[in-house]
Amino acid sequence: MIKMRAVQVGSAKGPLQLVERETPEPGPGEVRIAVQATGICHSDVFTKEGLWPGIQYPRVPGHEIAGMIDAVGTGVEGWKVRDRVGVGWHGGHCGHCDSCRRGDFITCQVAPQIPGITFDGGYQEYMIAPAVALARIPDGLSPVEAGPLMCAGVTTYNSLRNSGARPSDLVAVLGIGGLGHLGIQFAAKMGFHTIAIARGKNKEPLARELGAHRYIDSQTQDPAQELTKLGGAKMILATVTSGKAMNAVLGGLGIDGKLIVLGAADEPLQVPATLLISGRRAVAGWPAGSSIDSQDTLAFSALNGVRPMTEVFPLERATEAYDRMMSGKARFRVVLTTGK
Ligand SMILES: NC(=O)c1ccc[n+]([C@@H]2O[C@H](COP(=O)([O-])OP(=O)(O)OC[C@H]3O[C@@H](n4cnc5c(N)ncnc54)[C@H](OP(=O)(O)O)[C@@H]3O)[C@@H](O)[C@H]2O)c1
Numbered sequence: 001m002i003k004m005r006a007v008q009v010g011s012a013k014g015p016l017q018l019v020e021r022e023t024p025e026p027g028p029g030e031v032r033i034a035v036q037a038t039g040i041c042h043s044d045v046f047t048k049e050g051l052w053p054g055i056q057y058p059r060v061p062g063h064e065i066a067g068m069i070d071a072v073g074t075g076v077e078g079w080k081v082r083d084r085v086g087v088g089w090h091g092g093h094c095g096h097c098d099s100c101r102r103g104d105f106i107t108c109q110v111a112p113q114i115p116g117i118t119f120d121g122g123y124q125e126y127m128i129a130p131a132v133a134l135a136r137i138p139d140g141l142s143p144v145e146a147g148p149l150m151c152a153g154v155t156t157y158n159s160l161r162n163s164g165a166r167p168s169d170l171v172a173v174l175g176i177g178g179l180g181h182l183g184i185q186f187a188a189k190m191g192f193h194t195i196a197i198a199r200g201k202n203k204e205p206l207a208r209e210l211g212a213h214r215y216i217d218s219q220t221q222d223p224a225q226e227l228t229k230l231g232g233a234k235m236i237l238a239t240v241t242s243g244k245a246m247n248a249v250l251g252g253l254g255i256d257g258k259l260i261v262l263g264a265a266d267e268p269l270q271v272p273a274t275l276l277i278s279g280r281r282a283v284a285g286w287p288a289g290s291s292i293d294s295q296d297t298l299a300f301s302a303l304n305g306v307r308p309m310t311e312v313f314p315l316e317r318a319t320e321a322y323d324r325m326m327s328g329k330a331r332f333r334v335v336l337t338t339g340k
C-alpha cells in the first residue's frame with residue numbers, strides 16, 4: 001500500500017502531528033480526493049481542543065478542502081477521476097429525517113457527517129469523501145482560492161443570500177477574519193450598503209479594498225451608535241468569536257433588523273427583550289451550507305471576482321499555520337498546500 005503524509009490531532013488538546021499513513025481506499029458512494037489545498041478555519045479548534053462531542057482520535061482536521069478526484073468508489077454517479085472538487089463542513093447526511101426529506105441537508109440531525117470531525121478531513125494528501133458532499137470547482141479558481149470558499153465562503157454567502165435583505169439595505173459585517181473578509185466582498189457584490197466593523201484602525205484600508213463602503217473601528221467608536229446614525233442595520237453578520245463584541249452591536253439594528261450569528265461566541269449573548277419587541281428585531285444563527293450551496297458560492301465567486309486573501313503554508317508546517325490563524329494576525333485565511 002502506498003503511504004501518504006497526514007497531519008493529525010492524536011488526542012484532545014494534543015499537538016498537531018505530521019505522520020505517515022496508508023493511502024485510504026474509497027468505499028461505496030465515496031471518492032478519494034488528492035487534496036491540493038485546505039483552509040484553516042477557526043472551527044478547527046473544535047477538533048484540536050476536543051470541543052465537539054464524540055470526536056474519535058486520532059483525527060485529521062480540515063473542512064475547507066479543494067482537490068482533484070483520484071479514485072471513485074462503486075455506485076458513484078456523476079463524478080469521475082480528475083474532476084476538480086471541494087468539500088466543506090457539510091460532509092453528508094442521513095437522507096431520511098424530516099430535514100433531509102425537505103432537502104435541508106445542513107440541519108440533518110440524525111447522521112450529519114463533518115470532515116475533520118466525524119471523519120478525517122483535509123490536512124492530508126488524500127482523503128475519502130462521500131460523493132454527496134462534493135462541489136464542483138469552476139475553471140478560474142485555483143485550489144488555494146477555492147479551499148476557503150468551502151466554509152468561510154459558503155457560510156457568509158449562503159447566510160447573506162437567505163437573509164431576506166435586499167440590494168441597497170444596510171448590511172454590517174462584524175469581524176474581519178477568515179469569514180468576515182469574504183462576507184464583506186459578498187455583501188458588496190450583492191449590492192448591499194456594506195459596513196465593516198473591526199477592532200482598530202489598521203484593518204480599514206483592507207476593508208475598503210474588499211468593498212466596504214464604510215468602516216467602524218469598534219475600539220474608538222460605538223458601533224451601535226454609528227449604525228443607528230446611518231439608519232440602523234437591516235442585517236448584521238456576526239463573524240467574531242466574541243460574545244461581548246456581538247452584544248456591542250445589537251443596538252445598531254434597525255426596524256426589522258436581524259443579527260445573524262455565524263461566530264461560535266465564547267459567551268452567551270445578552271439580548272434586551274425590549275430591543276427585540278420594539279423594532280421586531282431578531283437574532284438568528286446560520287450553519288454553513290450543503291454541497292450545492294458550496295458549488296453556488298464557488299460559481300458566484302468565479303463570476304464576480306470574490307477571492308479569499310490567503311497566506312499559504314506547506315502541509316508539514318501545519319502547526320505554525322494553525323498558530324498563525326489563532327493569533328488573529330493572518331490576512332486573512334491561512335491555507336495548507338500538499339504540492340499536488
Ligand atoms: N456558522 C458557521 O457555519 C461557521 C462556519 C465557519 C466558522 N464559524 C465560526 O466563526 C468564527 C470565525 O471564524 P474565522 O475562521 O473567520 O476566524 P478568524 O479568522 O480567526 O477570525 C476571528 C474573528 O473574531 C474576531 N475576534 C476574535 N477575538 C475577538 C475579541 N476578543 N473581540 C472582538 N472580536 C474578536 C476577530 O475580529 P477583528 O476583525 O476585529 O480582529 C476576527 O474577525 C469562529 O467562531 C468559527 O468557529 C462558524
Ligand SMILES: [Zn+2]
Pocket residue numbers: 041042043044063089151152
Ligand atoms: Zn469552517
